[in-house]
Structures are given as C-alpha cells and as structure tokens.
Amino acid sequence: MTSRPSRTCTVLSNESMGGGNFCLRLEISGEWARSSPGQFVMLSPVAPSQFCFSDPLLPRPMAIYRTDATSSGSGIVIDVAYKVVGRGTALMRAALPGSLMTVVGPLGQGFTKPGDGIGAVLIGGGTGIASLYEHARILSEHCRTVVLLGANTAEMILGRVDFEGLSLELHVATEDGSLGSHGLVTDLLPSTLEEMPCSHVYACGPTSMMREVAAIAARRRIPCDVSIENNMACGIGVCLGCAIPLGEGKGFALVCKDGPVFDCRTLGWEDC
Amino acid sequence: MTSRPSRTCTVLSNESMGGGNFCLRLEISGEWARSSPGQFVMLSPVAPSQFCFSDPLLPRPMAIYRTDATSSGSGIVIDVAYKVVGRGTALMRAALPGSLMTVVGPLGQGFTKPGDGIGAVLIGGGTGIASLYEHARILSEHCRTVVLLGANTAEMILGRVDFEGLSLELHVATEDGSLGSHGLVTDLLPSTLEEMPCSHVYACGPTSMMREVAAIAARRRIPCDVSIENNMACGIGVCLGCAIPLGEGKGFALVCKDGPVFDCRTLGWEDC
Amino acid sequence: MGRLLMSGTVDAECLMVDFAGLRLRNPVLAASGTFGYGLEMQSYVDLEKIGGFVAKSLTLEPRYGNSPPRIAEVSSGMLNSISLENVGVEAFIRQKLPEVPQEALVIASVFGTEIAHYVEACERLSSEDRVAAIEINASCPHVKSGGIEFGQNAQILGKLVGQVRSSTVGTLLVKLSPNVTDIAEMARVCEAEGADGISVINALQALDVDLKERRSVLWNGLGGLSGPAILPVALRMVWQCFQAVSIPICGIGGISSAEDALKFILCGAQAIQVGTANYLNPCSTEAIVGGLLDYCQENRVGSIQDLVGCLQPPRWKVS
Amino acid sequence: MGRLLMSGTVDAECLMVDFAGLRLRNPVLAASGTFGYGLEMQSYVDLEKIGGFVAKSLTLEPRYGNSPPRIAEVSSGMLNSISLENVGVEAFIRQKLPEVPQEALVIASVFGTEIAHYVEACERLSSEDRVAAIEINASCPHVKSGGIEFGQNAQILGKLVGQVRSSTVGTLLVKLSPNVTDIAEMARVCEAEGADGISVINALQALDVDLKERRSVLWNGLGGLSGPAILPVALRMVWQCFQAVSIPICGIGGISSAEDALKFILCGAQAIQVGTANYLNPCSTEAIVGGLLDYCQENRVGSIQDLVGCLQPPRWKVS
Ligand SMILES: Cc1cc2nc3c(=O)[nH]c(=O)nc-3n(C[C@H](O)[C@H](O)[C@H](O)COP(=O)(O)OP(=O)(O)OC[C@H]3O[C@@H](n4cnc5c(N)ncnc54)[C@H](O)[C@@H]3O)c2cc1C
Ligand SMILES: Cc1cc2nc3c(=O)[nH]c(=O)nc-3n(C[C@H](O)[C@H](O)[C@H](O)COP(=O)(O)OP(=O)(O)OC[C@H]3O[C@@H](n4cnc5c(N)ncnc54)[C@H](O)[C@@H]3O)c2cc1C
Ligand SMILES: Cc1cc2nc3c(=O)[nH]c(=O)nc-3n(C[C@H](O)[C@H](O)[C@H](O)COP(=O)(O)O)c2cc1C
Ligand SMILES: Cc1cc2nc3c(=O)[nH]c(=O)nc-3n(C[C@H](O)[C@H](O)[C@H](O)COP(=O)(O)O)c2cc1C
C-alpha cells in the first residue's frame, strides 16, 4: 500500500549549469517508481531527521530533469535543474556532495504522447525548460522533434548543451540577441509550425509565454500540453493549495495531482 | 559609540578535538575589542543576511577558547571549542570552511586576577574547560598554576593536548579511570590545595561540580571564581533572560552582564 | 454510526487509548484538511497503522474553494485560505467512504455558515456505519453574525453544539477556534452542551503581505496560520482546556514529531492530530506512531494514557 | 513631558513620520523589554539614528522578576516569563534617563497589577521632559479579576485607559494584548478613552514542555511567544485595528528586517517596534532604518508615510 514513501536521498553533485542555473544530482536508494517526462518531485533540502523541516518549512516542487542508473545498479539517480530564487533554492544551492535531502515522488501527470507521431514541437523558457528535457530525449527517438528554447541571454538557456547532445532540431531565442534569434521564443513558434507537420505542441515556461503558445496552437488546432507551476504545500493532492481555475464556473484543478501538465484547452487562462 | 557591532566572521576550520568535541576557528575582520579570559561571544551559525536567524532563532553563548592573530595581521582569529548538544551546535558542526557566521562580543566579565599571585588552581569539567584555557595560559606565565580537568573518559577531556603544551601542572580525573585518577575531578581538589599555596581557585563545569568546588574553597577561605552557564537570548543584558538567583531576597544577577564569572560567594547556590 | 473497536495482534497495547467513546489503536490522528479523504494518502501511510484520520471538512453541498494563491509559507508555518472547497456530504458517503480500508478509523468533519446546515450534515453522516465520529469545525464564519466565527462567541457556539448534539447519534467532537480571549470558556460550553470531546486548535487567523504587489499573499486576504509556529499557543490552549473540562481533548497545532505529540499528551490531550506536517512528510503520522512506541518502550510506559495531563506543576508552585 | 522635534541634516526626510503627536526621525522604535533602558544598547546602536526606543516596562516600585528558566527557544520564536523585573519609576528617572543621549527619543512603558499603580507611575513619568511618550503595557494580569490581563477585557481596559489618560499630560500609547477574540474592539476602547495611539501587539500567551522534566520549560509555567513566528498574527491584528480606529498604530511582532517593517506599514502602522530581533542581532534597529531608506530610494517613495495602510484590497475584492 505505502508504495511511495518519502525518501532520504544523497547529493552526488551540485554544479553550475551556467547562467545562474544549477544541477543537483541525487541518488535515491531502494525502490522508486519509474517517472514519465513532465513529472516532478517534492524536494526538501534537509535530511528527514528530527530537526528537519523548520527552515524551509515546505518542500519545493522540482521537475525531474533527467534520470540515470546508479553506479551500484540499485536505486536511481535524479537530476534537478534549478535556479536560486528564494530561501528553499538558496538552501539547495548550499548543499554539498554527501549531504542528505528528502524527496517524495515521482508525482503528477506528465506529458501525453503525440497523437500520430508525425512531429512535435517543444517550447520552453526559464527553468520551465527543466520539465522538457526527458520528454525531448524520448520524443526525438520516435518522431521529428523541434525544440525552441528562450531566455534573456545565451548563457541563461538552461541545459542548452544537453539538448544539443540529442538528435533533434534546436532553435534558440534570446532577448538580448546574444544567441539565435533576437526576441521572444514564442516568436519562433508560428514559423516553425508553418514549416513542419506537427501533431502536438508542448510548452513549459512563464505563464505569459504559455498563454501565447496555447493561443497559437489553438488557432492551428494543434493539441497543446502546458506544464503549469504553482506554489505547493503537499504535492500529493491533499492540501488543495495548488488549485488553478478551470474557467468561469468550472471550479479548479490541482496542479500537483491533475497536472502539472494540462491540455491547454482545459484551463481558464483569463484567471491564470 | 557603536563599538561592538555584530560581525560577520568566516569559518577557517571546524575540526574534531576528539571525544565528541569540536573546534571552530573563526576569522573576524576589522576592529575587535581585546578579550580577557572567561569572556564569551554570542554566535549564530548563519550569515547575517536577510535569511538569517530563523533557524536557530537565538545566537548561542560560547566561551572564547583561544584567540590568535590573523595571517593578514588585521582582525583576529577566535577558536570556539564546543560539543554538539542540540540544534544550534548541530548547525555549527555542519559549517564548512569558508562559510559565514555572525558573532557578537567579546562579552561579559572574565576571571579576576589572583590576589597575591602565589599560586592558582583551575578546575574544569565538560565543555566548561573551554572557558579556562586562555586563563590557564596567561596565569602559567605569572605564577604556579595547577589545572585539574575531568570527564567521563580520557578522550572526552576537552583540549587536553593544548593544556599539555603549557608550562603548568596538569592533573586529570576520569570517571571510567581511562586516564589519571579514577573518579570525579573535584576529588583532586582538597589534596591539591593541601600541597600548594593557593591564592585563587577558578572553576567552570557542571553546576554540581562548581557547587562542590565553591564549598571546598569556602572551607579554606580561598577566593573562588566560578563561570556559570545559562540559557541566553541577547547576551548583552537587555532581555533579563539569563538571570540567576543571588540567594533568598537578594534578587538576581545576569549571567551575561554580571558574569559569566562570579565570585562564588555572591551566588545563591541553593537555587542554582 | 458505529463505535469501532480497533484490534489486531500487531497493535502495541501501550499506545491504545479510549477517546470520547472510541477505542483508538493509538492516539495519532490526521487533521482535517491535511489528509484529503484518506484515499490520497494510501501510497504513503498505512491507514490501519495510525489511530485514524479526520477527513476534509464537508458542507451539505459540494463547494469550490477560493482562487489562488491559497497558500503561502511564513516562518515555521504556512498560511492557507482553502476555504470551503469539498466534495459535499453525499459524494463523500457514496464515493469516498466505501474506498477507505475497513480497518481505518474515519472521523468526518462538518462545517457550514448556518446552524441548520451543520445539523443536516451531521444527521446524514451519523447514519453511516463507517463514520466513527463527527468533528464540528467551529472556525467557520457565522453568516448571520457578520463574519465572526461560530467558535468565537460562546453563545453561538453553545447553540451550534446543542443543536448538532441532538441530531448526532455517535461521538461528537467540537474543534475550537483559537482566535478567542478565553479558550476554556469555549471548552466549557461544548461540555455543557453535550460534546463528547474537543479538538484544540484550528489555525490562527493571520495575514502576510506580498511586498511587490502590496497585497495579501492570499487571494482571500486573511488566512489560517498552521505549523510549528503555532505549537506553543496550541499547547497553552490544550492545557487551559484540560484545567477547565473533563471531556477528552484532541491536541492539534504544529505537531511534527513524537516529541511534539508527547508534549500535548502531557498537557492533557488524550489523542492528537497531525496537520501541516503531513505536507512536509506524507509519512509523518506513521512515523509519529513509531516514535511514540519507542518512547513508551524506552521509558517503560505501560499505557500512554497514563501520561495524559501529567505535566508537573511549574517550579514556582513546588518550591 | 516634552514633545520632541527630531531634526538634523543627516536625517532622511523620506523616513520622518508624525506619530501620535511625536515627530519621529524614522518609524523604527525598539520594543519594551528588548532594549533595556537604552543605555545597554549604546555599544551596538546609535540611539540618535533610530526613531526611538521604548524602555523596559516600569512599575512604581522596583521589582525582582521570576526565577530561571525565564526564556526558551521554540520554532522561529522564543518564550519569556521575565515578568515584572525592573528598576522602578524613580530609579529610571534618576539613574537611567539622565544617561540617555539628548537626541534619543525615549518612550517610557508602565505596568502594574492595579489601575491606581498605573496612574501614579504615569503621573510621575509625564512630569519628565525626557520622556517623549508613555506606553501602557496592558498585557499584565489584573489582580482584582483573578489573572485576566487588563487588555483582555474591554471594560477593564477602558477604565485603565480613561484613568491613565487624565493623569498623563503628553502622548499616551496603549500596548494591546493579542490574547483576545476581537482586537479591533480593544483598539476602539483605547481611542474612545483618549489614547493618542496604540501599540499592536504584545507577546502571545504560550507554553512549551521540557519532555525530560515533564514540566513547562519556564519556571513560571506560561510565557509570552515572540519573534518571527508571530508576525502573521501581528500583521492581521494591525490591519484589523487600522480598519477600526483612526488613532495611529505602532506595529510590533516578529519584525527583523526592513521588509517586515514595510509589511506592517502597508497594513496601517505609522511606526513599528523591533523586539526579539534585537537579541538576534543587537544592531537590528539601525539596520532596519538603513533598509527602509534603501527601499524608499529604490522605489521613489517621497515619504514613507505615504505607504501607511496602502495594502491593496485582496484580489477577490477587485476582480
Ligand atoms: C511542478 C513544478 C515543477 C517545477 N520545476 C522546477 C525546476 O525544475 N527548476 C526550478 O528551478 N524551479 C522549478 N519549479 C519552481 C520552483 O518550485 C520554485 O522556484 C521554488 O519553489 C522556489 O522556492 P524558493 O524557496 O527558492 O523561493 P520562495 O522564497 O518560495 O519564492 C521566491 C519567489 O518565487 C515565487 N515562487 C515560489 N514558488 C513558485 C512556484 N512554484 N512557481 C512560481 N513561482 C514561485 C514566489 O512567489 C516568490 O516570489 C517548479 C514548480 C512546479 C510547481
Ligand atoms: C557563557 C557561556 C559560555 C559557554 N561556552 C561554551 C563552550 O565554550 N562550549 C560549549 O560547547 N558550550 C558552551 N556553552 C553552552 C552552550 O551555550 C550550549 O550548549 C548551547 O547553547 C546549546 O545550544 P544547542 O542549540 O546546541 O542546544 P539546545 O537545543 O539549545 O539545547 C540542548 C540542551 O542543552 C541545554 N542547554 C542549552 N543551552 C544551555 C546553556 N547555556 N547551559 C546549559 N545547558 C544548556 C538545553 O536546556 C537542552 O537540554 C556556554 C554557555 C554559556 C552561558
Ligand atoms: C491547507 C489546510 C487546510 C485545512 N483545512 C481544514 C478543514 O477543512 N477543516 C478543519 O477543521 N481544519 C482544517 N485545517 C486546520 C488543520 O486541521 C489544523 O487544525 C491546523 O492546521 C493546525 O494544525 P497543524 O499546525 O498541525 O497544521 C486546515 C489546515 C491547512 C493547513
Ligand atoms: C524577553 C522579553 C521581555 C519583554 N518585556 C516586555 C515588557 O517589559 N513590556 C512590554 O510591553 N513588552 C515586553 N515584551 C514584549 C515585546 O515588547 C514585544 O511586544 C513582543 O516581544 C513582540 O514583538 P517581537 O516579536 O518583535 O519580539 C518583552 C518581550 C520579550 C521577548
């Protein structure tokens, strides 16, 4: 019954990915359910000892950037790509190899498979890119996959080298023009969709970006998955804290349980 | 006016002294008032940044074990010898070289000088020994100095090697008999006082030990300084939290301001 | 509504407690609003190993809650304004309750904005065998009094408890609002009106500000403060209630370890509820049961009930 | 009692505030009981750079406090039961006041167990030029009502404020107890009885247990909870008072940074007091002044008074 207990994990490394992003490599021993791309974990940058959890109090939701086998073969290695924005991520940044953390997961609903698999476009901005990497890796083995990534500067594009290592088409937009096209990543989407057959769009990034992507996809009647962020307390559907509106009179969905990935048409974008 | 602001200090090292004791070497840059033996600092194992002070909330009083010159010549190096007993000291233990802490001090009243300087006996137990080292070092340069140290086991005697490096007479008592005499350190005091001329006794350790020392010294009419421990919030005499009773109807003294070193006759031992 | 007798050879006898007519396997319950309807927690907690759980508070009809943001973190605590969101009494009985494992003890929680709604919900729920007890959430604004909580006015609270009592067959618990001058008075009113026990405390009314927006961090403005930050206030209130009434008390507020739970028991709580800590670690309740067992064994406590209210008088009273 | 006009070319105009008849250099005061009589803090804080300080509460006669333990740490907060310890009104005036630097603004705090004692102390203090204002500490047990705090009963509080008002010439502040159902009611009583301002809040009544001893961690049993843990409760109460009265409010509770101070100002505090944070870092008050100045400059705030009460309505009210 208790199949997904919270677990102690060990920090293997915690290194800069450039541009203010970092990658936390965590080894989790014992059983761990296989995650699907787009799922996340609740991570506390403290060991589950008795002193645990007073600072920061709540665990933080973090996308599973990448999974790997452990050197010993049992358990699993999870990479979390993050940016320091507040207290919780500052404590993550301070963690040294060998220190212990607490992790619950994998959680939530990941990305759906593209309908007919002709082609897929993934579009990401900021730390949202972290949710897309595994999905891009797997998709690129099955269909034509175009990835569009955006950030303020070239350096700030999370995991660019990792994406470059995959066999897919990568286009980049930077707001300062230091790499790729000059401007917003959403500006690349219409022309991309113009040029290729695409059965599914996947987006993760700032709300304004996803709203724009959802609108573009809707105009072309292409199914579109978006991965939503929200403050969370439990991550497992019991606090009802992560609710987002489904539109006038339709109530709410829970980002942690019903998402974080949603078919963009189900959301009440006007209230997001 | 503001001569003793709280300061950021840098951890130079944080190493085991054996027996569950550790030594935190802190470099404080800029002006720092010269401390006299027996004084202490209020130490927060966190940098004075905006995230400061939520865990643990209060700084912890710690004796100044030893001071040193910095390699650059400006500022000062302070050693704090400590034992992990709770949350605050656990966080101290977790600090790595290079990390920042916050320190206020030097604070309180240190040991008085021995009246005529014929001879002095210092007696310490547990982490209380940390308060005695500097005093022993300076006294040993001026008069016959006997140091009596006690602990459960040989290994647990805080800073034994450091005391052995001074030119003084060192006697040790362990409760398990693993070194020196078998039993309590207070058992060594009467015979020591029998054998030497002594103008002052100095004690720091558990309350029961100091009470016993005070009684022995009183019987021989030898002045006796004891260094008292108490929970503290401010360390600077404004919270009134560290008060200890001076005896029936005599009110209270503040350990942080009037102490931590007291002439043992001023204290209301029955209530300590 | 059945009075369940929990049994099983694996259960440690030292942890069993009698609480307001219920025989609990152990004193560790999960608090309302932090454990869903129990089902969501089954991957993390063996529901048959904890004392039981209080389900998310129910209204007669299903309700949507507030818009986001609904939660925020503060020093050693969190604020929430989930408000009334729940599936409603009927859906709870039809869809949730049947899915809960047989050996799990379920306490239903009820709230409303009018006394009549409470009464009707209690009537419906107390006819269900699987509902071992009903907990009345009195931290709900009483619409007729213009926003004051039921639990903030002794007269309104008395009326609520009295009427709910007559419509509830089994064990009736009342969960007190901490936003009061005199918690003991509220406890006495509950006792006088026939409550079988009281749950102390609900979240403290609080506010935090988003400096950038110059606005409350919560959509709803005010919210409830929970978590370790409120533990000392909750302990004080449990202790005050214990002095005031003889019906059993369920202690709630910031409990995240067996040590915390023991503090509440010493202050007079017969059982305890774990709230926010379920978010910090979904296995908290089971871990606390384990910790209590260790404590009893290490300290040769034959029955944890022997510790209830055993706080020594403060030193000034003995010396 | 003189109404001091603080001036000086170095003082930033944007931080100046009018507060209950006082012109403060800036809104940052130190809270009673956390700053001694000011003198003790001179090595850490330039008393002429902060708005002022409230001295340790005084009784007519000198008093010893409680036996140890008097303080304990809890999650993001501390408990204290220092109780009545103080040098007494006379010694304060003769020994402490003359030592305080001329440009420092001193607010005297007064408490007692009977109204007559408050009145006499206020009379004596308000004849002193160096006392810029008097703050009445209402979180003190009213002996005649058997332990209930003056600030917990609107009638008793009203009587206290009314009588103290007639014996106090200058600025009179009343510091409210947070251990009440309706803080706004208490604020209104103070306004009606002629208080010039209110200080909100004092520590929350609380308890923690030493598990080994099975006893309160404090000698005195109950204590006051202060520090970051209470900030969201304090903010809520300041906001509620701001809705209820038009006399100025001094916000207190868990403030340890300029951001915290700004939250209180947005909720309606004209000035703020820093308490427990003085222990965490004795330079806190000065650091907060610096932080406020930075904020005003970065956000082009001409006068910090423009921010008072400027909390936007919660989202649900606008949408
Ligand atoms: C499903 C999911 C997956 C995520 N994956 C990643 C990831 O892979 N890498 C990564 O860097 N971040 C990710 N995030 C965002 C991450 O959870 C937040 O940045 C983090 O919680 C901030 O914590 P903090 O303590 O550092 O900041 P806080 O002090 O909590 O907050 C700092 C600021 O960030 C805002 N904030 C906090 N949490 C969120 C949030 N969840 N969404 C948006 N704003 C927030 C706050 O309002 C505040 O303004 C994800 C969020 C979700 C919901
Ligand atoms: C003037 C002075 C100098 C000191 N010098 C040293 C030193 O050089 N090295 C050292 O290791 N310790 C020293 N101490 C004791 C040290 O301050 C405490 O051990 C420390 O505060 C414990 O903090 P913590 O968070 O680890 O434990 P906490 O979680 O705060 O407490 C753990 C346990 O220790 C007890 N405790 C906490 N503080 C004290 C205290 N001050 N005295 C006695 N018991 C306490 C608590 O009651 C509790 O049972 C000194 C204390 C004082 C007053
Ligand atoms: C997100 C959230 C939702 C809650 N919902 C309810 C509820 O529906 N009914 C109720 O009686 N209490 C509810 N509570 C209050 C808790 O049951 C509990 O009384 C309170 O949080 C204090 O305990 P804690 O500090 O352990 O969380 C809720 C608390 C939180 C944090
Ligand atoms: C140790 C201590 C002593 C206090 N003494 C007094 C006092 O004498 N008079 C008073 O009005 N408030 C006293 N207070 C309350 C503070 O002034 C303040 O109202 C309360 O601590 C909340 O603010 P904070 O969270 O910033 O500390 C005391 C607080 C502490 C922690």
Ligand code: FES
């Ligand atoms: S985070 Fe708790 S329900 Fe989603």
Ligand code: FES
């Ligand atoms: S620790 Fe605050 S007065 Fe001594």
